[in-house]
Amino acid sequence: MFNKRESNESETASRSGSDHYSDKANPSPAPTRSTGGTGAAATIGPSISIDGQLKGEEDLVVEGRVKGTIELKNNTLTIGTQGTLDAEVFAHTIFVEGTVNGDLYASERISIRKSARISGNILAPRISLEDGARFRGSIDMDADSEAFRKAFGGKASAASSPAGKPTSAPSVVDSQKDKQSQGPQASSGGGAAPSTQQTGKTGSSAA
């Protein structure tokens, strides 16, 4: 069900052109803390449909359909151009290229590409949106908001900065700590079984 593929950032950049993630305010690349620098991410392919709760300790790319909840609080979620979510998402960083009906919470950043179609609330200290994206809902950039605290407690990396700027960027040290605490599954990268857990129904869609 889950396939490993190259880092969502580099892969998407090559697919979409050099303007990808051209976040002027935040030119630094998105963190890849969970993969321990291996560049691999689990993928839910276009023919996969999941109904339930997804939790994990590694990056995830969704090209299929997910209904329910996704929790990757220390990792990056990419909703690819073919991906469709009817879900509530909690992640460290979220990239949206596909369709989302539901609320998105990121402790670090949400980046919305022009191909994205979103209906929901999005909440993150740093948000970038490309012109052409269709969005209906609300964008909460207040890291001091109650909703933000509820979603991430004091853990959010930029939550304590009133201007929405991160107080500390994710570091290599953090990444190594994550790697050690997650054990061999999460740290091995390519070829390792994904540590993403899923509960609920899984089936092939007609996509």
Added chain:
Amino acid sequence: MSHAAASLAGHSPGPTAERVKVPLLVELLARDVGDRCRVWADLGSAQSGLVERLSGGRNRLIVADLPGALEGGEPLWHHPDTVLAEKFWAGPVDFFLCWDLLNYMRPEQLGELSSRIARRARSGSSVHALIQYSGTSMSETPARYGLSADDRLTVVPVDAPSTKTPRYSPKALEKAMPELRVERTMLLNNGMQEFIFDVR
């Protein structure tokens, strides 16, 4: 063709794409509301420039995308609280951004919009709008807007048949929208008039 106009993805800015100064909008963006989150309701489509501008502080941006509802043929496209579900409107709104949408509404639609705005507004809130004042025709579809880092607004008309402009005067707007009072207006160099309304 300006660089900023070209950067508005999905549109090939023709010779009519313009960059205009919008002093009243810039003033509104700088307004202080004290030590709390500012709540903005953008009745237009989501745009990168505004998100970028607001992401530097304590802001909540509600995007209703009325142009999307108009394009989709929704009969109540001018009702922000019909287009956008109740759950997105948590709490009162400080600032409403209408862009050029009022030009596309008949007087009775303006009245319905203003009563909906008044219902969602915090005491002392403001409404920003751009009204055609010199041109006699405009595109049938609302333009796309992009706020630049230099405080100018890039206006990209959509390639669509043209229609007559209503050329609402300040008095006509106040009559059609009894819940709003004209606070300030300014003529822009692209044939539009910039408005800030107080919500009564």
